[in-house]
Amino acid sequence: MKITVIGTGYVGLVTGACFSKMGNKVYCVDIDSSKINGLKNGILPIFEPHLGTMVRNGQEKGDLVFTTNIQEALDDSNIIFIAVGTPMAEDGSANLDYIFSAATDIAENISQDSLIVVKSTVPIGTCFKVKEHIDNILTERNINIHIDIASNPEFLKEGRAIEDCMHPDRVVIGAEKEEVFETLKDLYSSFVLNHDRFVLMDIKSSEMTKYVANAMLATKISFMNEIANICEVTGANVQQVRLGIGSDKRIGYDFIYAGCGYGGSCFPKDVQALIHTAQVNGYEPMILSNVEKVNLNQKKVLVNKVVDRFGSDLNGQTFGIWGLSFKPGTDDVREATSLVVITSLIDKGAKIKAYDPEAIDEFKRTIDEKYLDSIEFTKDRYSATENCDGLILITEWKEFRNPDFELLKENLNEYVIFDGRNIYDKKITQRGFELFQIGC
Structure with a gap:
């Protein structure tokens, strides 16, 4: 099949790469020319295990094309996935600006009957609004093109997105017509050869399911x-x-x-x-x-434990931080606990040494600039503990699971560990450490 995926963020890039892996011709479209040029050269905007190899292989075989030219993509495909972001607005609602911008681009450039599939996470009823929006523009263009709409939410876990996409535990499809269900079942059939894992429903229920x-x-x-x-x-x-x-x-x-x-x-x-x-x-x-x-x-629990141990005035104290991403296996720091912990400790006078195997650059871009002067980012985990008054583990990357505790003793001024993910055995207290965990 020939497919267009609009949006080369987390969902769009993974989805496009996996579709191309199954032999489909996939156009990944984005308005960000620097991102597209980077992808053409194998430079990914996100860290996700195995994604880089899949992107390079797809391009080498000609199955995966990155472009800013949406007309080129739409002329050669009749299944269009919208996979743009829906960030949270100030009132807690989903910001749909990118959704309707993509819908406008489709309506202004489409040249043949097509199926439009909303992959993004959207409020209930959005798919119908997208179809109406496109139909209105097509009417203004005085072009007789028929579009169908479907909902196909993603269930990707960051750090395991390729595995989740290639081997889904279910494929949820929301549609109004039997032929739309059949088209998407054909597209996904190579992903679910061992079991029939399709869950078919109406569009609003599909949107709600996500x-x-x-x-x-x-x-x-x-x-x-x-x-x-x-x-x-x-x-x-x-x-x-x-x-x-x-x-x-x-x-x-x-x-x-x-x-x-x-x-x-x-x-x-x-x-x-x-x-x-x-x-x-x-x-x-x-x-x-x-x-x-x-x-x-809960994001303040570690800060409270530090204050209980060291007092509310942390001037003169330095803490080592292990882990900045919101979970292991990704460089994503959106809404990460590390942001709350580090800014709160700095507000109380502390200095920070921080290490993460993937997320340092993203963290620097995300945190308020006023805090950066109080943070030293290190290239390895043990450097982040040198001359520190305690170690705070926030993200449970595997390289943190079995550290050299004797080296930690050499580096730390006080043998104090705040274990925010409960990965350490309490037996380390027998080696002279104070261990503070969550709920135990």
Whole structure:
């Protein structure tokens, strides 16, 4: 098949690369010429394992084309995926400017009957508004072109996006016509050869499914973080509680690890968007509102533990930070706990040494410039602990799991570790360390 993917951000780039891997001709379109030129030269705008190799191979075989010329792409394809960003607006709603900009570009350049598939995460009813928007422009152009619309939400986990795309546990398709379902089933058939994993539904239900999936996972995380806080004040151990409930197949082990809060591009904005959707339709979502509040408070837990140990005046104190990205396997720092922890500590007078294997550059671009003078970024994990008064682990990259504790003793002024992801065994206290964890 010949496909156009509009948007070369996280979703668009991964989706386009994976479609091309299956032998389809894919045009990835973006208005950012510097990004497109970079991709043509193998320079990716994001870090994602295995994506670089797939992008290079796709271009070498001619199956993957990066371009700013949308007309060129649309002339040679009749399935068009919209995969642009829908960032959170100030009121918590989804900003759809990029969606309708893409829809306008399609309407002004399309030359044949096409299927338009919204891959982006959008509020319920957006697909129909996109179709109406395009139809209106086509009418103004006095061109008789028929378009169909579909919803096909993504369920990619950063750090494992290629695996999720190539081997999806389900493919959700929202459409109005049987022929649209069949077209998209044909497109995805090579991804689901072993099992029929298609979940077919109406368009609005498909749009809602994406939000509910992320909200459910965010709820599990926030619920377990609240349980962790209760464990701390009662003397229970959340790690043992996790094993006790995770073995219940109705609950499972995924997303029940207590920690210092969730972040990223999806959970925060999608929970906010679902709250906003409920409110504008006259319903106050108490559970979702408190999921968000629990998470915001959880990002401050490590700061509170530092203050409890060192006092509220941190002038003269330096802390080493391990991990800046919101999760391992990505350079994404959007809504990352590291931003809250580091800025809060600096506001209290502390200095910071920070290391992350992938996210340092993104962190520098994201954090308020006024804090940069108080942060030293290091090239390796142990340099970030030299002459520090404590180590704070925020992101559980694998290289942090089994450190050289004797070297840490040499580097740290005080043998104090704040473990924000509960990855260390309490036995390290027998080696002279103070260990502060979440809920245990």
